[in-house]
Amino acid sequence: MTDMRDNGMAKPTTSLDEALAPIQDGCLLVVPREVSGVPMAATRALIRRSVKRLHLVALPTSSLQADLLIGAACIATLETSAVSLGEFGPAPRFTAAVTSGAIAMKDATCPALHAGLQAAEKGVPFMPLRGLIGSDVLKYRDDWKAIDNPFGDCDPIVLLPAIKPEVALFHAPMADRFGNVWIGRQRELATMAHAAVKTVVTVEKLHDGDLLADPLLAAGTLPGFYVDSVAVAERGCWPLPLPDHYAADAEHLALYAKLAATAEGFAEYLDRYVYEKRAA
Amino acid sequence: MRSARRDFRDEELLADVIARLIGDVRHVAVGNASPIPATAALLARERGHGKPYVSLLQSRKHNFFTDGARELFDCAGQGRIDVFFLSGGQIDGQGNINLVSIGDYAHPQVRFPGSFGSAYLYYVVPKVILFRTEHSRRTLVPRVDFVSAPGASEPNVYRPGGPIALVTSRCLFSFADGHFTLESVHPGHTVAEVIENTGFDFERPDTAPETPAPTPETLKLIRAVVAPQLAEVYPQFAAGVFGAAVPSPFSGGTIRG
Numbered sequence: 148m149t150d151m152r153d154n155g156m157a158k159p160t161t162s163l164d165e166a167l168a169p170i171q172d173g174c175l176l177v178v179p180r181e182v183s184g185v186p187m188a189a190t191r192a193l194i195r196r197s198v199k200r201l202h203l204v205a206l207p208t209s210s211l212q213a214d215l216l217i218g219a220a221c222i223a224t225l226e227t228s229a230v231s232l233g234e235f236g237p238a239p240r241f242t243a244a245v246t247s248g249a250i251a252m253k254d255a256t257c258p259a260l261h262a263g264l265q266a267a268e269k270g271v272p273f274m275p276l277r278g279l280i281g282s283d284v285l286k287y288r289d290d291w292k293a294i295d296n297p298f299g300d301c302d303p304i305v306l307l308p309a310i311k312p313e314v315a316l317f318h319a320p321m322a323d324r325f326g327n328v329w330i331g332r333q334r335e336l337a338t339m340a341h342a343a344v345k346t347v348v349t350v351e352k353l354h355d356g357d358l359l360a361d362p363l364l365a366a367g368t369l370p371g372f373y374v375d376s377v378a379v380a381e382r383g384c385w386p387l388p389l390p391d392h393y394a395a396d397a398e399h400l401a402l403y404a405k406l407a408a409t410a411e412g413f414a415e416y417l418d419r420y421v422y423e424k425r426a427a
Numbered sequence: 428m429r430s431a432r433r434d435f436r437d438e439e440l441l442a443d444v445i446a447r448l449i450g451d452v453r454h455v456a457v458g459n460a461s462p463i464p465a466t467a468a469l470l471a472r473e474r475g476h477g478k479p480y481v482s483l484l485q486s487r488k489h490n491f492f493t494d495g496a497r498e499l500f501d502c503a504g505q506g507r508i509d510v511f512f513l514s515g516g517q518i519d520g521q522g523n524i525n526l527v528s529i530g531d532y533a534h535p536q537v538r539f540p541g542s543f544g545s546a547y548l549y550y551v552v553p554k555v556i557l558f559r560t561e562h563s564r565r566t567l568v569p570r571v572d573f574v575s576a577p578g579a580s581e582p583n584v585y586r587p588g589g590p591i592a593l594v595t596s597r598c599l600f601s602f603a604d605g606h607f608t609l610e611s612v613h614p615g616h617t618v619a620e621v622i623e624n625t626g627f628d629f630e631r632p633d634t635a636p637e638t639p640a641p642t643p644e645t646l647k648l649i650r651a652v653v654a655p656q657l658a659e660v661y662p663q664f665a666a667g668v669f670g671a672a673v674p675s676p677f678s679g680g681t682i683r684g
Contacts, residue, residue: 180496182485183496206496207496207543207544208459208540208541208543227541228541228542228543228544229526229540229541229542229543230540230541231460231540231541233459233460234460234661234663234664237539237540238540241538242538245528245535245538246534246535246536246537246538248533248534254527254541254542255541255542256542256543256544256545256546256547256575257496257500257543257544257547258497258500258504258544258547259546259547261495261496261497261500262497265497276547277504277547277550277551277585278546278547278548278549278550278551278576279546279547279550280580280581280584281574281577281580281581281584282542282546282574282575282576282577283527283532283573283574283575284527284542284546284574284575284576285546286574287532301583302583302585303583303584304585332492332493332494332495333495334493334494334495334497334498335495335496335497336495337495338495338497390487391487397663
């Protein structure tokens with residue numbers, strides 16, 4: 148495959164582990180919510196590599212992904228609006244880590260995370276947001292500030308600093324050999340990529356041709372300009388869903404919820420499904 | 428049980444109560460893990476012959492947003508969403524909701540998932556309906572340990588929205604002027620039981636009416652028309668409560684996102 152870096156295009160596709168190289172220990176990493184393409188194959192690869200001290204921003208919520216990374220001791224700081232396993236109950240490793248103080252928690256509210264990333268994609272230092280005033284969410288965020296609306300009259304409003312991730316990581320249906328990635332209507336993936344210094348993407352498959360050449364596909368395409376590496380990972384969201392492609396694996400998620408309820412059970416889950424150790 | 432015979436399920440009664448609260452509006456949005464409010468919103472749409480718009484945020488089919496997850500919040504910020512639903516691990520008598528933790532925030536005894544969009548939507552959506560099936564002194568408390576979003580704000584704080592009601596498994600409260608008022612008690616429950624299980628003070632009339640049971644027409648709509656639509660987003664709920672089949676394997680996911 149031709150290396151497109153010479154003319155400013157993205158790198159060609161690579162192996163999963165190579166693609167994940169920009170995500171180093173201590174990285175400020177942004178990942179998407181469950182219905183947008185959670186990169187679970189990549190998450191398992193990061194755990195196998197024993198990545199440490201991540202500052203994970205889950206836009207704007209997370210489920211299995213944050214819980215796995217927390218349980219595997221990959222996370223120092225978590226910035227999100229909620230973590231749970233939904234119909235399968237609380238996220239057990241998240242709950243244990245917050246109550247024991249094992250991770251630093253930066254509680255947010257969904258639109259605040261969207262706004263922080265939008266500030267970064269515009270290259271401005273902050274974004275204002277309504278709501279928040281009088282909440283304990285604001286009280287415990289000393290990086291957020293309420294000011295008086297300079298265009299109003301005694302109208303307090305909260306300013307949120309730009310969130311500038313070092314890396315954005317997500318899974319998408321397809322990419323082409325120019326690094327263009329088709330994200331469809333999951334536009335927050337584009338916001339993440341615009342805001343981040345580097346973007347790493349896993350995809351179900353490679354598209355034969357140029358995604359930007361077809362206007363119908365181009366409208367849902369993140370240009371390769373923003374993309375640093377792409378790796379193919381079939382069923383890369385499993386056991387979470389890739390909307391319009393496959394549903395969540397409910398049986399597996401129920402098994403996870405059961406095992407992750409204890410530290411021992413979680414270790415067994417990692418052995419079986421992340422490290423993929425064979426039973427003796 | 429006061430009713431001699433019940434031909435409806437608790438979920439159907441609650442959905443019917445919520446559908447009445449929704450009223451005549453243009454756009455109802457339903458967030459994550461809210462199958463009963465979703466049932467209510469779809470019921471309201473069936474009764475209104477297509478009005479209001481219903482956005483089920485986890486659905487592919489019942490969700491017109493194409494500009495990413497932020498579009499909902501931008502829409503709400505402009506006043507384009509009339510009704511939303513919130514809940515809480517704790518809800519207090521001032522309408523404050525806690526979705527974060529119990530105990531000291533830095534060293535919590537219990538941790539809930541988190542505030543989701545509440546710290547914003549509670550302020551900007553005109554009719555927020557609080558929904559919490561568990562009606563106990565554990566959930567309905569004198570004062571929440573963490574304010575994910577306050578029930579009321581200072582007069583100079585921009586706040587076109589806020590709570591209008593709280594629906595539980597036992598009763599319906601309205602909310603106005605910073606406090607709850609008991610509106611009706613669901614069939615099979617009593618005022619004494621509501622008082623016994625509520626940790627905060629609330630207004631009440633001398634005799635509280637019984638929440639009307641869903642009519643046969645409503646039950647027919649829920650079971651025949653709404654339940655199959657619901658199955659796309661809440662397959663386990665729809666199958667468990669209504670016996671509805673899942674229409675497609677490509678649902679937006681069975682857990683929240």
